Amino acid sequence: MITVGFPELFRLVLPEVIVVAAALAVLSVDLLFMRAAARRTRFAVAAVISCIGCLVAAVQMLMVPQQASVFDGMLVISPQTQMIQIALLVMAMLVILLSIDSTFTPHVGEYLALILFATASMMFLVSSENILLIFISLELLSLSLYILAAFNKQSVRSAEAALKYFIFGGISAAFALFGLSLVYGLSNSTNLTQIAAAIKNPLDPLLFAAIVMVVVGFGFKVAAVPFHFWAPDVYEGAPTSSAALIASSSKVAGFVIFYKVMVIGFAGAEGSGVWRGYVSGWVPVIATIAALSMVLGNLVAISQTSVRRLLAYSAIAHGGYMLLGIVSHTPQSFDALLYYVVTYALTTIGAFGVVAVVEDKIGGDKLSDFAGLSRRAPVLSFCMLIFMLSLAGIPPLAGFFGKFYLFTSVLTAQARTLGLLWLVILAILMSTVSLYYYLQVLKRIYIAPTLDDAGPIRTPIVAQTILCLIAFGVVVLGCAPNILLVWLK
Numbered sequence: 001m002i003t004v005g006f007p008e009l010f011r012l013v014l015p016e017v018i019v020v021a022a023a024l025a026v027l028s029v030d031l032l033f034m035r036a037a038a039r040r041t042r043f044a045v046a047a048v049i050s051c052i053g054c055l056v057a058a059v060q061m062l063m064v065p066q067q068a069s070v071f072d073g074m075l076v077i078s079p080q081t082q083m084i085q086i087a088l089l090v091m092a093m094l095v096i097l098l099s100i101d102s103t104f105t106p107h108v109g110e111y112l113a114l115i116l117f118a119t120a121s122m123m124f125l126v127s128s129e130n131i132l133l134i135f136i137s138l139e140l141l142s143l144s145l146y147i148l149a150a151f152n153k154q155s156v157r158s159a160e161a162a163l164k165y166f167i168f169g170g171i172s173a174a175f176a177l178f179g180l181s182l183v184y185g186l187s188n189s190t191n192l193t194q195i196a197a198a199i200k201n202p203l204d205p206l207l208f209a210a211i212v213m214v215v216v217g218f219g220f221k222v223a224a225v226p227f228h229f230w231a232p233d234v235y236e237g238a239p240t241s242s243a244a245l246i247a248s249s250s251k252v253a254g255f256v257i258f259y260k261v262m263v264i265g266f267a268g269a270e271g272s273g274v275w276r277g278y279v280s281g282w283v284p285v286i287a288t289i290a291a292l293s294m295v296l297g298n299l300v301a302i303s304q305t306s307v308r309r310l311l312a313y314s315a316i317a318h319g320g321y322m323l324l325g326i327v328s329h330t331p332q333s334f335d336a337l338l339y340y341v342v343t344y345a346l347t348t349i350g351a352f353g354v355v356a357v358v359e360d361k362i363g364g365d366k367l368s369d370f371a372g373l374s375r376r377a378p379v380l381s382f383c384m385l386i387f388m389l390s391l392a393g394i395p396p397l398a399g400f401f402g403k404f405y406l407f408t409s410v411l412t413a414q415a416r417t418l419g420l421l422w423l424v425i426l427a428i429l430m431s432t433v434s435l436y437y438y439l440q441v442l443k444r445i446y447i448a449p450t451l452d453d454a455g456p457i458r459t460p461i462v463a464q465t466i467l468c469l470i471a472f473g474v475v476v477l478g479c480a481p482n483i484l485l486v487w488l489k
Helices: 006-012 014-033 039-063 079-098 108-126 131-149 156-187 192-198 205-221 230-237 240-247 249-265 282-301 307-328 331-362 378-392 398-413 421-446 461-479 482-488
Strands: 068-070 075-077
Touching: 006 014, 006 068, 006 075, 014 039, 014 079, 014 108, 039 079, 039 108, 075 079, 079 108, 079 240, 079 249, 079 331, 079 461, 079 482, 108 131, 108 240, 108 249, 131 156, 131 240, 131 249, 156 192, 156 205, 156 230, 192 249, 205 249, 205 282, 230 240, 230 307, 240 249, 240 307, 240 331, 249 307, 249 331, 282 307, 282 421, 307 331, 307 398, 307 421, 331 378, 331 398, 331 461, 331 482, 378 398, 378 421, 378 461, 398 421, 398 461, 461 482
Parallel strands: none
Antiparallel strands: 068 075
8 A cells, every 4th residue: 555645646646636627517508508409409518528538548648558556445446457448348338329319318428427337336346445435336326326327317117226226226225235344343453454354263253154144245347146136127117228328337346345355354354155065155056056046037038028127137136146256356357347347348239239229219128129130220139239149148258258257267277176067057058048038039020020110220320330330349359369368467
């Protein structure tokens, strides 16, 4: 840890400051100059300002990389952390650009400002190893997401989704806070590394209570079973761009900080989740949650008729896969987790982008609304083909390499005994099951007949360009994964 003055601290947090300044600029410009303009014009201007802010913050980190640990781990900056922050900024820009043609709210400046505030919270979250700032950042992020989920005032489902999200989020925050307070009481420190060093007895009942409560709190954030109840309603009811942000950027930040808290903060209390070699600790807890998430997420997704709810249960299943990276808790598994969660988030943004266009032009997100889409919007359909096959883990797309790399890292973590082989086998079996419901979407798009009076769909040029870029990125990252792996390492 180093001691810094205000100028040095300002330099370290300059990217976050730039993002917050962009949010304030969006609010000011929209309030002072754009209120009389057309809604889509306001969205376009606000989106340009927001993207410029995100781009400047990303360029600043690329041009002036930092490495520091200040204020007892409250701010821990490394090249890897900055790369994760850049990924969050890129996802925010994609979500903002896909929302340009939205018409669900007249409060344009406020909406995009909240996206930027949420992104700044996530940037602070992934750069902290102090439970105090972790909790503050997590709650600032959650408050932004609650409001974003409720932003469509004309939709009853949006209000219902936000209410459920807020209630479950408040309960999970209480669990997390109580668990972290027990951790502080046991260690007399808020720094994750010092907490691990102070844990003398890994069998302390209070420590087990703290672990369970922390897992409950963070399990909600990543929509892991049995803390997943909010996800289907929020994915279905929230504005599409809000759902895309919740399903992508917040997943990246949630899994990164979940990994840090468990692996760094509870080092020495891991236990074991190997087959027939159970040892008490947090690993068997996470392993059980991962297994439940994979099974329930994939099986329930089969019966869904709404593509949004299908993506929600798919997210629960993918959350189970990602938890394997925490279970194995090796440097290789962390690299695999980062690759998986970033490529998954990118693919999910693309899938929600397609859903947004279909909802706008056809009026719904049911599987039946996608019938014959390939003959009405071939480019849009081809993008959805890539996104669905990537989520299913079909080579040579990014989703396939993500699963391969993650499952391999889990096996190598127990190379001598292959004790986690049962989890990998279960994950492969559930990945096979997932192929069925992803193909159901593609069946409607490419095989189902088109309605007689259905004409071609004109996809907005900005949305089509962004979706094509995301689809191209999914293909490239699958064929050349080192592009992202080297960057994240």
